[in-house]
Amino acid sequence: MTTFDNVTVVKKANIYFDGQVSSRTIQFADGTEKTLGFMLPGEYTFGTCAKEIMEIMAGELDVLLPGSEQWQSIKAGESFAVPADSKFDIKIKTPTDYCCSYIK
Template sequence: MVISIPRRQWRPLENPAEAGGLVNHNVYFEGKVQSLSLETAAGKATVGVITPGTYAFSTSTEERMVITSGTLGVKLPGGDWQQMAEGKQFIVAANQTFEVEAKQDVSYICYYK
């Protein structure tokens, strides 16, 4: 027996408040890095994807970044390049700039303090 599920009908929201919650879509570096914001039990966070390339980010608060898929090269302030594989995390202090390099698509969750 095969059960047919009706095709979803997608339409853009004329009023984003219709979504029932506030999720911001963040786009950086001409769409090569994108994230969605959310509230977690640990506080504000973003989940995102980094496509291949090298990027520099500046922090305004402390950030804890956890790699959820792939491997990301990370150069923290004053440090050398390190490879962070899935499940690894790093912390960047507030008001710092750090660099990342992705050789393939990488996903992450970033928690803000």
């Protein structure tokens, strides 16, 4: 899916790590949410309350998921899932465009 129809966009940006990571929240009529964001090269640790699926539209990164000791390489066109109530580490290799879906 390349577009989302009939959504509400939260005007205020989510800005993390001194502006190195930013996103905008979009809300759907059924109550689900996604964020559309951009990450600059660097190393970051994120926490999540809900299960999420992060789809990479452009860029390249490595991710260390909870419970794993091995980094996974992810590139444009790929995605990965993060369990609820967890933290994960990410190394952004090139500027990265992403869509994060929160699963209830």
